[in-house]
Amino acid sequence: xxxxxxxxxxxxxxxxxxxxxxxxxxxxxxxxxxxxxxxxxxxxxxxxxxxxxxxxxxxxxxxxxxxxxxxxxxxxxxxxxxxxxxxxxxxxxxxxxxxxxxxxxxxxxxxxxxxxxxxxxxxxxxxxxxxxxxxxxxxxxxxxxxxxxxxxxxxxxxxxxxxxxxxxxxxxxxxxxxxxxxxxxxxxxxxxxxxxxxxxxxxxxxxxxxxxxxxxxxxxxxxxxxxxxxxxxxxxxxxxxxxxxxxxxxxxxxxxxxxxxxxxxxxxxxxxxxxxxxxxxxxxxxxxxxxxxxxxxxxxxxxxxxxxxxxxxxxxxxxxxxxxxxxxxxxxxxxxxxxxxxxxxxxxxxxxxxxxxxxxxxxxxxxxxxxxxxxxxxxxxxxxxxxxxxxxxxxxxxxxxxxxxxxxxxxxxxxxxxxxxxxxxxxxxxxxxxxxxxxxxxxxxxxxxxxxxxxxxxxxxxxxxxxxxxxxxxxxxxxxxx
Numbered sequence: 488x489x490x491x492x493x494x495x496x497x498x499x500x501x502x503x504x505x506x507x508x509x510x511x512x513x514x515x516x517x518x519x520x521x522x523x524x525x526x527x528x529x530x531x532x533x534x535x536x537x538x539x540x541x542x543x544x545x546x547x548x549x550x551x552x553x554x555x556x557x558x559x560x561x562x563x564x565x566x567x568x569x570x571x572x573x574x575x576x577x578x579x580x581x582x583x584x585x586x587x588x589x590x591x592x593x594x595x596x597x598x599x600x601x602x603x604x605x606x607x608x609x610x611x612x613x614x615x616x617x618x619x620x621x622x623x624x625x626x627x628x629x630x631x632x633x634x635x636x637x638x639x640x641x642x643x644x645x646x647x648x649x650x651x652x653x654x655x656x657x658x659x660x661x662x663x664x665x666x667x668x669x670x671x672x673x674x675x676x677x678x679x680x681x682x683x684x685x686x687x688x689x690x691x692x693x694x695x696x697x698x699x700x701x702x703x704x705x706x707x708x709x710x711x712x713x714x715x716x717x718x719x720x721x722x723x724x725x726x727x728x729x730x731x732x733x734x735x736x737x738x739x740x741x742x743x744x745x746x747x748x749x750x751x752x753x754x755x756x757x758x759x760x761x762x763x764x765x766x767x768x769x770x771x772x773x774x775x776x777x778x779x780x781x782x783x784x785x786x787x788x789x790x791x792x793x794x795x796x797x798x799x800x801x802x803x804x805x806x807x808x809x810x811x812x813x814x815x816x817x818x819x820x821x822x823x824x825x826x827x828x829x830x831x832x833x834x835x836x837x838x839x840x841x842x843x844x845x846x847x848x849x850x851x852x853x854x855x856x857x858x859x860x861x862x863x864x865x866x867x868x869x870x871x872x873x874x875x876x877x878x879x880x881x882x883x884x885x886x887x888x889x890x891x892x893x894x895x896x897x898x899x900x901x902x903x904x905x906x907x908x909x910x911x912x913x914x915x916x917x918x919x920x921x922x923x924x925x926x927x928x929x930x931x932x933x934x935x936x937x938x939x940x941x942x943x944x945x946x947x948x949x950x951x952x953x954x955x956x957x958x959x960x961x962x963x964x965x966x967x968x969x
Contacts, residue, residue: 495644495651498629499648500625501521501622502514504621504625505518508616511655514655515649516731517609519731520601520606520731521622523738524601524626525572525627525629525631527597527741528571529632529635530562530632531565537560538556538559538566538567553595553596556594557594563741563744563746564593564597566589566593567594568589568592570586570592573627575623576620576623576624579620582620582623586610586619590606596737596741596748597738599737600737603733603734604731633742638710639710642702642707643667649701665700665703665772667707670707673770674707674770676834676836677768678711681834685712685719686715686719687716690716691719691722692719692720693722693766694708694722694766695723695724695764695770695817695820696771697725697726697813697816697817698726698727698772698774700732700736701735701739702723702736702740706739706743708723708768722745722746722749723740724751724766725749726750726751726760727750727752728752728753730752737750756785756786757782759816761820765820767833767834768833768835768836769817769820769835770835770837771817771836772837773809773814773839775842776807776840777810778809786799787803790803797819798815801855802852802854802856802859805852805853810839810842811853811856814837814843814856814860815856817835817837821833821835844857
């Protein structure tokens with residue numbers, strides 16, 4: 488990331504040219520679209536002449552030119568204008584007009600990205616303040632070619648810039664990015680039990696992030712899978728509601744050769760972009776403390792009318808925090824598990840702060856959601872880890888519907904004594920938890936019941952260890968604990 492830090496410092500120097508003309512919290516709206524454009528410009532520079540040559544020989548009345556020019560460009564996008572960032576510097580008087588022509592020269596899928604930045608207004612304002620030419624000239628000196636800056640490094644650059652711009656707006660960094668170490672941990676937990684399956688030649692799996700941001704989690708998961716098996720392929724899907732983050736994520740997917748139409752724009756709760764799609768892996772760092780009162784009508788309607796046939800059947804959390812809504816949405820995207828054949832199912836990893844783990848009264852929405860997750864044996868491992876920290880303390884929870892469920896329908900005990908002691912201390916460091924080694928079954932259950940009675944939040948820990956197993960008749964109903 489040392490090289491990435493140098494790029495970020497260079498870009499931040501460009502942003503400093505905006506002082507006086509723009510407020511600090513507006514820097515990102517100006518700088519980020521130019522970073523995206525320069526990244527695309529660098530990616531296309533090697534095949535620019537080939538695209539212009541091919542475009543010159545195409546019939547003027549050809550309606551769908553994009554596939555032909557994309558092939559000449561070597562990517563799933565192209566730019567058919569005569570301009571590049573370097574050529575824009577040749578005519579300072581007309582730099583605004585030429586830059587707009589350059590943007591319009593992109594294929595339709597990139598124009599859709601640029602529109603999210605409202606770039607025309609930014610260009611006009613920069614030109615009015617005599618800043619446009621200087622900004623373009625600085626970015627022309629910035630090398631963001633994929634051979635120079637990898638996709639993961641580019642993702643780090645985007646995330647660091649967004650973090651710095653968020654600081655200018657006095658916003659919480661954790662609302663905008665997830666540390667690389669945290670993502671690596673989540674991906675390792677997702678893939679940990681599927682090594683044999685993922686090692687098969689030509690394996691194809693899909694992954695979904697319902698709050699994908701700039702696509703950092705999807706990108707790192709893709710790289711991790713490629714390290715495990717160079718012939719494996721991950722098909723990323725995502726949805727994002729923030730204009731700038733959506734545009735960055737989609738542009739990065741285009742450069743990496745993925746199907747950018749799998750990155751959707753919209754509100755995940757009210758405009759589910761993949762209503763019938765189920766995924767092998769689901770991963771997310773949903774926004775903390777997201778108030779959903781503004782679109783509560785649609786969510787409550789789905790809860791009341793569809794129940795467990797919809798996404799929010801188990802319950803609804805307080806409108807002050809929608810993290811558990813994301814968890815329910817992610818679980819709804821899991822593939823069904825074929826117990827007889829010993830295959831299928833999905834794995835889910837989600838980063839949460841402490842609120843969804845402990846908030847809410849008994850019988851309330853949060854409590855009912857947690858109980859439903861545990862009683863249906865979806866919680867595999869809750870953990871608290873320093874790698875999951877940004878500016879807040881986070882919890883990490885991985886929910887899994889395993890490929891080969893046991894005859895009990897839940898994970899058998901494995902080093903239960905050690906797991907119980909370690910995890911209980913992680914959630915209740917001040918509590919006294921002395922699980923005896925080699926204890927009889929009766930003593931174990933007595934210990935477990937005591938823990939649940941005095942520390943209700945440890946119930947999730949006990950479920951994760953496999954010591955408490957539900958007797959499940961109706962998997963969605965009220966399972967009775969042994």
